[in-house]
Amino acid sequence: MSSTVRIHRGTASPERVFLLGHEAMGRLVDEITDFEVPAGEHVLSLRLGPFHSVATKFRIDEGVVLELLVTDNPSAVAPLVQGGFVRLVPANQSARRARLAEMSGSGDSGPVGTDATRT
Numbered sequence: 001m002s003s004t005v006r007i008h009r010g011t012a013s014p015e016r017v018f019l020l021g022h023e024a025m026g027r028l029v030d031e032i033t034d035f036e037v038p039a040g041e042h043v044l045s046l047r048l049g050p051f052h053s054v055a056t057k058f059r060i061d062e063g064v065v066l067e068l069l070v071t072d073n074p075s076a077v078a079p080l081v082q083g084g085f086v087r088l089v090p091a092n093q094s095a096r097r098a099r100l101a102e103m104s105g106s107g108d109s110g111p112v113g114t115d116a117t118r119t
Helices: 093-098
Strands: 002-008 017-020 023-027 032-038 040-048 056-060 064-072 086-090 099-102
Touching: 002 017, 017 032, 023 032, 032 040, 040 086, 056 064, 056 093, 064 093, 086 093, 093 099
Parallel strands: 002 064
Antiparallel strands: 002 032, 017 023, 017 040, 040 056, 056 099, 064 086
């Protein structure tokens, strides 16, 4: 069963690649790019060459559209260690509830939940 991850890339490079776990799903070619993903818990991140964003764990329910924004990572002093200059953040309240944790070594930085925008 599937769900959708909708990424608003903002000023990020269209060459950035969306990763579902370690699997490359595609580039952020448009201002807003949709990716079909299986429902469940996933670690989501972006890659640009050798550089990765902060990996973040989300729970995505069946038939849900999870909207995420690519933003600067304000704590990126050493991006190769801390996860990169950018990160994926929830675009709305329902996406915030779906975020489980940022995987940058800071522990659980988001609430557990499953509600997001239904299609």
